Amino acid sequence: MRVTIIDYGAGNVPSVERALQRLGAESHRTDSPESISKAKALLLPGVGHYSALVRALDEQEMREPLLSAVQRGVPFLGICLGLQVLFDSSAESPQLRGLNLLPGKVCALPPTVKLPHMGWNQITPNRESPLLAGIDASAYFYFAHSFAAPDSNGATATCFYGAAFAAVVEQQNIFGVQFHPEKSGDAGSRLLQNFLRLAA
Amino acid sequence: MSLAHRIIPCLDTDGERVVKGVNFVGLREAGDPVALAARYNQEGADELVVLDIAASRDRRPTFLETIRHVAAELSIPLTAGGGIRTLEDGRAVVRAGADKITVNTAAVERPELITELSCEFGAQAVVLAIDAKRNGGHWEVMVRGGHESASREAIEWAREGVSLGAGEILLTSVDRDGTQTGFDTALTAAISRAVSVPVIASGGAKTPEHFVEIFKEGDADAALAASIFHDGIQSIRALKELLAAKSIEVRLSC
Numbered sequence: 409m410r411v412t413i414i415d416y417g418a419g420n421v422p423s424v425e426r427a428l429q430r431l432g433a434e435s436h437r438t439d440s441p442e443s444i445s446k447a448k449a450l451l452l453p454g455v456g457h458y459s460a461l462v463r464a465l466d467e468q469e470m471r472e473p474l475l476s477a478v479q480r481g482v483p484f485l486g487i488c489l490g491l492q493v494l495f496d497s498s499a500e501s502p503q504l505r506g507l508n509l510l511p512g513k514v515c516a517l518p519p520t521v522k523l524p525h526m527g528w529n530q531i532t533p534n535r536e537s538p539l540l541a542g543i544d545a546s547a548y549f550y551f552a553h554s555f556a557a558p559d560s561n562g563a564t565a566t567c568f569y570g571a572a573f574a575a576v577v578e579q580q581n582i583f584g585v586q587f588h589p590e591k592s593g594d595a596g597s598r599l600l601q602n603f604l605r606l607a608a
Numbered sequence: 609m610s611l612a613h614r615i616i617p618c619l620d621t622d623g624e625r626v627v628k629g630v631n632f633v634g635l636r637e638a639g640d641p642v643a644l645a646a647r648y649n650q651e652g653a654d655e656l657v658v659l660d661i662a663a664s665r666d667r668r669p670t671f672l673e674t675i676r677h678v679a680a681e682l683s684i685p686l687t688a689g690g691g692i693r694t695l696e697d698g699r700a701v702v703r704a705g706a707d708k709i710t711v712n713t714a715a716v717e718r719p720e721l722i723t724e725l726s727c728e729f730g731a732q733a734v735v736l737a738i739d740a741k742r743n744g745g746h747w748e749v750m751v752r753g754g755h756e757s758a759s760r761e762a763i764e765w766a767r768e769g770v771s772l773g774a775g776e777i778l779l780t781s782v783d784r785d786g787t788q789t790g791f792d793t794a795l796t797a798a799i800s801r802a803v804s805v806p807v808i809a810s811g812g813a814k815t816p817e818h819f820v821e822i823f824k825e826g827d828a829d830a831a832l833a834a835s836i837f838h839d840g841i842q843s844i845r846a847l848k849e850l851l852a853a854k855s856i857e858v859r860l861s862c
Contacts, residue, residue: 422705426679426680426705456728456733519804523804523805526775526829527654527829528612528614528654528859544861552685553732569610569611588685591684591707593861594683597683
């Protein structure tokens with residue numbers, strides 16, 4: 409099974425590739441609408457500014473093929489910004505539209521804590537999750553972000569930093585993680601392996 | 609449950625080999641940044657910093673190659689720097705596999721560099737390294753490897769750097785660096801309370817008690833050290849277990 413990595417120029421694409429390689433998975437990068445249409449499994453890594461990701465999706469005409477692939481049931485994993493873009497919109501660029509696959513708006517974390525939320529934190533699972541299967545409940549994951557998706561009923565796992573936010577989201581074939589599994593040691597590798605298994 | 613305090617080993621290289629603090633390192637790993645990176649990744653390091661302390665232009669391709677090989681060994685974040693003067697330098701380091709870029713002297717000389725890097729890669733990828741030295745009642749910013757005064761006040765520079773787009777401060781006490789007499793808790797606490805971003809304390813670490821101090825009294829979010837890890841006297845795992853026993857939140861599993 410080959411994973412199609414949507415490459416809009418984000419810095420963490422090489423790390424994601426290496427992490428998949430270590431797990432023996434084949435992957436290829438693309439920014440072409442055609443490759444996204446043909447993908448068997450999609451992974452959207454992202455770091456930096458929300459607007460860079462949304463603009464790339466629109467300017468390179470990746471939005472429509474991505475939405476139709478997800479609606480067809482192609483397994484999708486969004487990392488960091490790749491999770492945030494699943495929602496309606498983000499306070500980081502309120503004028504831009506997200507993918508609107510999940511309800512809610514991405515907001516800034518409160519200024520009562522040091523930002524970015526940078527480093528290793530724990531998450532609280534809210535329900536059984538195939539993505540988190542076999543991962544110790546006390547495991548730490550690596551976060552690096554200042555904006556976050558709401559901790560609604562839809563969140564599979566919650567993290568708390570200044571406020572509660574969605575650390576993991578799952579809805580049928582749609583998966584998203586706010587942290588960086590590609591940088592989260594053994595726990596992160598396990599999560600990626602779970603995604604590969606779900607996508608197989 | 610809260611954000612864990614990070615323990616970060618640092619590799620000071622000449623672009624290719626680790627050149628500082630490797631006097632006692634095991635022969636197999638002596639000076640080899642790739643072998644050391646693999647070891648620290650395994651031992652539970654929370655991040656790794658690799659610096660090119662020579663930062664000469666013609667050795668740059670060698671350093672980028674080192675970053676590529678080091679990054680391949682890691683399942684934790686990698687920060688790289690030394691001699692980053694332009695956006696293009698930053699891009700090369702990120703493309704080679706670094707998650708964060710650290711800037712120092714060039715940012716003091718041209719503060720817009722921080723904004724340029726932050727706009728391109730996000731604030732979370734820009735680490736402002738500040739070398740500070742006490743001068744009477746305040747701390748002064750030092751540049752060129754801590755040898756030359758920039759005639760700037762460190763707290764004020766930290767604040768400015770954050771407002772320009774730095775997402776983290778790597779704070780080295782020039783007074784303590786290499787002395788193994790403990791981190792500068794007063795300096796670190798002063799900077800940490802002055803800025804809204806995480807602060808990594810560096811310089812002077814030897815004993816586990818030094819780490820307890822810098823987290824409890826110095827308000828550090830992370831602590832960085834080099835030789836005490838390279839020489840094998842202090843293992844990262846044992847250090848973290850000790851910190852956990854002192855009720856300091858650390859990531860024990862990896």
